[in-house]
Amino acid sequence: MQFRSVFDIIGPIMVGPSSSHTAGAARIGLVARQLFQEQPAFVQFHLYGSFAKTHQGHGTDEALLGGVLGFDTSDQRLRTAPDYAAEAGMKWEFIEENEVVLHPNTVKIVMTTGSKTMEVTGISVGGGKVEIKELNGFDLNLSGNHPALLIVHEDRYGVIAEAAAALAERQINIGHMQVSRKEQGKEALMVIEVDHNIDAETLQKIEAADHVLQVTKIHE
Template sequence: MKYKSVFDIIGPVMIGPSSSHTAGAARIGRVARSLFGREPKWANISLYGSFAKTYRGHGTDVALIGGLLDFETDDQRIIEAIDIANAKGIKVTFIEEDAITDHPNTARVMIGDDMGELELVGISIGGGKIEITELNGFELKLSGHHPAILVVHNDRFGAIADVANVLAKNKINIGHMEVSRKDVGKMALMTIEVDQNIDQELLDELEKLPNILKVTKIVD
């Protein structure tokens, strides 16, 4: 879909008519892109509740794809995001779901390429704010509005303390932290929101710790 004009709205600086349906959607897409670490070759996006009913009229579709293309919420290219994705050879599929979710503005974003895949569930809670509630099967609560570190690790004694000690040594303040695991003693996910951006050297240091499998960051 294409818009013929740029709308002014109350809320964050953005392209589109709705902060919940457009700015929030763009941020969900951009978090997925940040976690994936590169431009995907395909995207299957399931929409629930209000998103499913109004995504064309409110620009949720172009906003999600704009986010996957790493566009900011006020980037005018969002208007043409689906056309841009098509020109790049990115295969995009939208699925309107009937299932009832905890929040009406919910999207399940599945992206991938020949090197891997990522699955993320995000909700737009209003005013352009979002929460990421699931990542590759792990439950979490991530706002997407602060720098964050995601640490995949073996569920072993001392793993959390080791990560916290490295952050303290580097004078990184933790704003929010939680741990999700699928089963006791198996793989787990640490979600750590911090007060400042993280450089690659710190990520490399974290990844060298015992029982740490993968470290990813989301920049503010």
């Protein structure tokens, strides 16, 4: 196994006590916040496996709330995230689920503001690393550790090629790419992780492409 840097070995700079239950939880919450693109009015955290059993003792509650508020893994405000959430007017609920899942550190975050709702399911795989496994019913594999684009589009010929060409034109290398759809010819989701941050001009070019419905940028 080849590590990208020393931080892949020792883990991220973080507020403890646990890289899996605290740093990982905060990162899942932060990616969910970036996907939602605003602070939600109400959040439900469905906790599975060890997250459900030990979330209070390991600070998972505070970490998830802090992530959704936009706090990074090293932000000391994670420790008192419920106070900040209440001050911001955000309501939340933690639900301990008994369902058996494939990974013990699993959370489904349901964010709502008005008529806008988004469901994000993530797992904490250790060392502060996470994977986002599902977004609004779409299966995906997003690490949250690299800049990425999530492109919701109509399932049409040429959309994927046009997005890839826009990145190639700016010499932005694709590290991982995944496409999923619920039904042929309907709505599809393209996930592209890249090596470098994506500039506004490239983002606008992809957003303006035919059959593209929504583009969300995830920061490293």
